[in-house]
Amino acid sequence: MKLFNLKTIAALVASMAVFSGSANAEISLRFGYEAPRSDTQHAAAKKFDELLKEKTKGEIKLKLFPDSTLGNAQTMISGVRGGTIDLEMSGSPNFTGLVPKLNVIDIPFIFKERAHAYKVLDGEIGQGLLKELEAQGLKGLAFWDVGFREFSNSKYTVTKPEDIKGLKVRTNQNPMYIQAFTLLGGNPVPMPLAELYTALETRAVDAQEHPIGIFWSSKLYEVQKFISLTNHGYTPLIVVMNKAKFDSLSPELQQTLLDSAKEAGQFQRELNEKNEKEIIEKLRKAGVEVTEQVDQAPFKAIIEADVRKAFVDKHGDELVKQIDALAQ
Secondary structure, eight states: OHHHHHHHHHHHHHHHHHHHHHHHTTEEEEEEESSOTTSHHHHHHHHHHHHHHHHTTTSEEEEEEOTTTTOOHHHHHHHHHHTSSSEEEEEGGGGTTTOGGGGGGGSTTOOSSHHHHHHHHHSHHHHHHHHHGGGGTEEEEEEEEEEEEEEEESSSOOOSGGGGTTOEEEEOSOHHHHHHHHHTTOEEEEOOGGGHHHHHHTTSOSEEEEEHHHHHHTTGGGTOOEEEOOOOOEEEEEEEEEHHHHHTSOHHHHHHHHHHHHHHHHHHHHHHHHHHHHHHHHHHHTTOEEEOOOOOHHHHHHHHHHHHHHHHHHHOSHHHHHHHHTTO
């Protein structure tokens, strides 16, 4: 009888171990984003998933929802905060309503080059900004890449500020960009990326400003035949996770998520830099006029000081000075 009981107990323990292992293998996280499958954001999301599966031996896997399947950026951010979506990524301007200090990233011309932006975002400044998202129920995992923003329109070549006057320009809802294009004489029209193609096609708006990778992957070249590489601002992606969900994981799994997110972000940055020249040639073959050499000085003269002042008046000049110092 004792032997039978011992065998029974052993069998129960073994089955519980198998069940426990099976449960651990089923941490499936829903990850939403606006970009289409053809964009490097999707490639980076797949890389993120691969890294997590490898490093956790299958304990964590991602379910990917590209192309605004789970809604626009604001809808998904709300979903992550509420716990109906586990992870989301979108451009930093979409988070400035929750953490207004993030607007510092969107000050036109604040980043001199990619290396400057990466130094800021991956260092103390960027990590401090991610930390502020926690009070809003979000865990910032890493900064990925949208890129330097370029200006396109359906009417004519743009090389100077006067060319923008009177154009209806799609922007995101960030006040930095709304103010900048108002100063340039344009008429800013904030709207989600998912609505942009149709708005351009129907001429509800004349122009838009996105990094060239988004311009290509979202097929905006089909409805915009002029693009000028103005590099007027740099936008990172922010990958966020529901903070309660993140906190519920073991410290080891938390660190794996952070490390894998950073590694996938580096993968995407390198992919974007590699692809840019190739995309320019593809655009030209598609009939788009690409103006590569644009004098930034007259644009800066009109918008930089006023937009910086608007940020400093609200938040002080400490962050701006720290970012400027890292450009040296």
